[in-house]
Amino acid sequence: MLASGQHLQQDSDRPSCVKKSSYSVATGQESFCKRICVDFGTSKLAGSWQISYADESFYQEPNDIDFGNNETKLPNAATWVDGEFIFGRELENRLLREELAEDLVIRDAKLAIFADPMTQDIKRQVDAQLGALGKTKHDLVVCILRHMISEAKIAMEDNHGYSHDLNEMPMKLFLSVPQMWDAAANRVMSVAAEAAGAEQCELVYEPLCAAVQVLAEQLKPLHDPRITSWFKPGDEIAIADLGAGTGDFVRYRFLSDETEGENVRLKTMDAPDGALCGSDYINKAFMRALEAAADISALANKLGFSIADLKARVNTGFEKKKLEFRDDKPNYDFVVLGGRNARQNFQKIDVTPEQMRSFFDEVIVDVVNKLKSIMQKSEGHRVRAIILTGGFGSSSYLQKCLTDAFERQNVRILAPRHKKL
Numbered sequence: 001m002l003a004s005g006q007h008l009q010q011d012s013d014r015p016s017c018v019k020k021s022s023y024s025v026a027t028g029q030e031s032f033c034k035r036i037c038v039d040f041g042t043s044k045l046a047g048s049w050q051i052s053y054a055d056e057s058f059y060q061e062p063n064d065i066d067f068g069n070n071e072t073k074l075p076n077a078a079t080w081v082d083g084e085f086i087f088g089r090e091l092e093n094r095l096l097r098e099e100l101a102e103d104l105v106i107r108d109a110k111l112a113i114f115a116d117p118m119t120q121d122i123k124r125q126v127d128a129q130l131g132a133l134g135k136t137k138h139d140l141v142v143c144i145l146r147h148m149i150s151e152a153k154i155a156m157e158d159n160h161g162y163s164h165d166l167n168e169m170p171m172k173l174f175l176s177v178p179q180m181w182d183a184a185a186n187r188v189m190s191v192a193a194e195a196a197g198a199e200q201c202e203l204v205y206e207p208l209c210a211a212v213q214v215l216a217e218q219l220k221p222l223h224d225p226r227i228t229s230w231f232k233p234g235d236e237i238a239i240a241d242l243g244a245g246t247g248d249f250v251r252y253r254f255l256s257d258e259t260e261g262e263n264v265r266l267k268t269m270d271a272p273d274g275a276l277c278g279s280d281y282i283n284k285a286f287m288r289a290l291e292a293a294a295d296i297s298a299l300a301n302k303l304g305f306s307i308a309d310l311k312a313r314v315n316t317g318f319e320k321k322k323l324e325f326r327d328d329k330p331n332y333d334f335v336v337l338g339g340r341n342a343r344q345n346f347q348k349i350d351v352t353p354e355q356m357r358s359f360f361d362e363v364i365v366d367v368v369n370k371l372k373s374i375m376q377k378s379e380g381h382r383v384r385a386i387i388l389t390g391g392f393g394s395s396s397y398l399q400k401c402l403t404d405a406f407e408r409q410n411v412r413i414l415a416p417r418h419k420k421l
Helices: 088-096 109-113 117-133 137-157 183-195 206-222 280-293 296-303 307-323 353-375 396-409
Strands: 017-019 025-027 030-040 044-053 078-081 084-087 171-177 200-205 236-242 247-254 265-268 273-275 334-337 346-349 383-389 412-414
Touching: 030 137, 044 137, 078 088, 078 137, 084 088, 084 137, 109 117, 109 137, 109 183, 117 137, 137 171, 137 183, 171 183, 171 206, 183 200, 200 206, 206 236, 206 247, 206 383, 236 353, 247 353, 273 353, 280 307, 280 353, 296 307, 296 346, 307 334, 307 346, 353 396, 383 396, 396 412
Parallel strands: 030 171, 171 200, 236 383, 383 412
Antiparallel strands: 017 200, 025 030, 030 044, 078 084, 236 247, 247 265, 247 273, 334 346
C-alpha cells in the first residue's frame, strides 16, 4: 500500500482512477485535503491517513489507522443481518458468540472481483452468498470502503493536534490492487470508491508499492557515502507479492540508480503473472489433510457446530500455529472448544512438523516455479534480487526455500522484516 503517501514513478500504464472534483478546498489561508490509503487484502485490510496541502505537499506524517487495542488490520469478512452491514472484528466476535452462522460470511471478495479461470469456483461461491443476501459485489466493496473511510475519519478526529474542519476537506483515496488485474477488475474498485464518497481515487499496484517499502527498509541502513547504490540502471528485480490469496509476480528494470521512495524509477518488463499461492492455501492444504483423516461431519456434530462453523474454528486455530512454524519446533497441536450444544467439550488437533512443512511446500513450489518463469525471460540474466512482499513474504521458511532455490544464481532475497503471515 502507499503508506507513505509518496508517488511512485514507472513507465508502465497506471491503473484507472476516478476524478470527480477539482480537489481543492480553502481552509483559512491554505488549501487542505485528507488522504486515505487502503490496503485491500484478501484476508485482511489495513489503512493509513494523512492531512496534506491540496497541492500534495505534506502537512503531517502518515498514520496507520488504529482499529482499537493497537490493531492495525481488520479481517476482510462481511455479511448483512436484517439490512445491517457487519464487518471485520465485529463479525468475528459475533461468530465466536455463536450469533452468526458461517455459511453467509463472505471471506473471498477480492478473489471474486478478477475474472480468471483459477478463481471461478470462488467467484461462484461469493456470487451465491451475495445472491442469498440480496446484494452484489459492488454493494460489498462500497460498504467495505465506507467502513475503512469512516475508521480513518475517526482516527483523524482523535488527532488532538489538528483543528481544521475535516468535513469541508476533499478526500483522495488510494487503493491497492494486484498488478495482474485487468481494466474491468480495476473499474470495480474505482466505481466503488466513488460511490463510497471519494472525490478522487488512485489505484496503486501492490507489488510496486510494497517493493519500494522493502527496498527502503533493507537498503537504507546499508547505504554508504562511497556506494552510489546497490542497483544500477539496467539491473532488474523480480517481485513476488504474496498475500493471503494470490501471488503477483512482476519483473522490473531500474531506470535510475535511486532506491528510495518517490525517486525510484522502474519499468515493467513483462505482463504481470499470478497464481493462487498465498498463505491461505497452506490452510487449505491442511484442511484437505484433516478431511482425509477425520469424519468432519461427526466431529461437527459432537462439538455442536455446523460443518462450516467447525471449519472456521479449526482454521483459526491452525492459523495461529502456522505463524509459529520453524524447523526446530516439536509440534503444532491446538484445541477447538465445543459450542453451547456440544456433546464433547473440546477436540485436540495434532499437526506434526513434517505435516506443517508439507503444507508449506505444497504452496512454495508454485512460488518457485513462477519466479523461475519470469526470471528466465530476463535477457542477460539481469535479475539481481527477488523481493518478497505481502504477508506470506515475511515467512522465514519461505525465504529459506527461495534462498536454497536461487543461491547458485547469485540472487539476493529481500523481504519484510516484520512477521505478518
